[in-house]
Every structure is written in structure tokens, then in C-alpha cells.
Amino acid sequence: MTWQDMALGAAGIVGAGVAVIHGALTQRFIVRPLEAACRAEPGLRGVRRLVPVLMHFSTYAWFLSGVALVVAAGWMAPQARLVTAALVGAGYLFGAVGNFWATRGRHPGWMMMSLALALLIAGAQAPGG
Numbered sequence: 001m002t003w004q005d006m007a008l009g010a011a012g013i014v015g016a017g018v019a020v021i022h023g024a025l026t027q028r029f030i031v032r033p034l035e036a037a038c039r040a041e042p043g044l045r046g047v048r049r050l051v052p053v054l055m056h057f058s059t060y061a062w063f064l065s066g067v068a069l070v071v072a073a074g075w076m077a078p079q080a081r082l083v084t085a086a087l088v089g090a091g092y093l094f095g096a097v098g099n100f101w102a103t104r105g106r107h108p109g110w111m112m113m114s115l116a117l118a119l120l121i122a123g124a125q126a127p128g129g
Contacts (some may be wrong), residue, residue, distance in 0.1 A: 008085065008123030009073035010106075014116040015092060016066025019110065023059035031055050058095065065091055069120065078125075085124035092117045 031052045038048035065088040072084040096113035103110070 004123040004125060005121070007074045007119045008081070009070050011088075011092075011116045011123060012066040012069030012071075012073065013120035014112060014119065015069065015088070016063050018112045019059050019062035019066060020114065022062065022109065023056055026054075026055050045057075061091060062095065073123065082124055085120055089117060089120050089124070094118065106115065124129070 009112050034051050035048050038044040038051070068084050069088055071080045076084060096110045096117060099107055099113065100110035
């Protein structure tokens with residue numbers, strides 16, 4: 001295993017870890033309060049069902065992206081590895097920039113996604129590729 005493989009795998013582990021933490025915090029601080037507020041209004045039943053799905057979409061995408069990076073680090077051909085890194089990197093970049101902008105840099109999520117992105121960039125190329 002090369003350092004590029006380890007960097008790409010680490011990017012996947014960091015990204016998936018951020019996703020799990022993001023999902024737990026989203027459920028506790030956003031989804032539950034919104035569900036409670038929607039229960040008070042009978043006309044918002046559809047919103048109550050839709051909000052958790054929308055709020056956890058990024059969690060789902062980041063987690064699967066992390067798994068894809070770990071798989072790419074160990075088993076993919078150089079071209080597939082690069083394409084996987086580019087697609088996942090675009091999602092992680094959006095997450096980092098969006099988090100930084102929305103929280104004005106006062107939330108550690110953008111730092112963790114930036115770390116995953118830096119590791120991803122370092123490991124995107126297969127050795128000799």
C-alpha cells in the first residue's frame with residue numbers, strides 16, 4: 001500500500017466519519033425540533049415527512065462517498081480512481097465551502113471536510129499515474 005492509497009483511504013474515513021457526526025447532530029438539533037413544530041400544525045404533515053429526508057441527504061451522500069474513496073484506494077484502476085476522486089471531491093468541496101459560508105467559519109465541519117478534500121487530492125493519483 002502506497003502513501004497515495006493511504007491518503008485516499010483516510011479521506012474516505014474522514015468523510016464518512018463527518019457524515020455520521022453530521023447525521024446525528026442534524027437529527028438532534030434540526031429534524032426533531034422541526035418535526036415537533038410540524039406536529040402542532042395539522043396542515044404540515046407532508047413537510048414533517050419530507051424534512052428528515054432532505055436534511056439527511058448530504059449525510060447519505062458524504063457517507064457513501066467516503067466508502068467509495070476507501071474502495072478506490074484499494075481496488076480501483078487509476079482512471080476509475082481519478083474519476084471517483086473528482087466526483088467525491090466536488091461534493092466535499094461544496095460541503096466545505098457551504099459550511100464555511102453558512103456558519104461564517106465558526107463550525108468545525110468545514111475544517112473536517114477540507115481535511116478530507118486535502119487528503120483526497122493528495123491520494124487521487126495512483127503511484128506513477
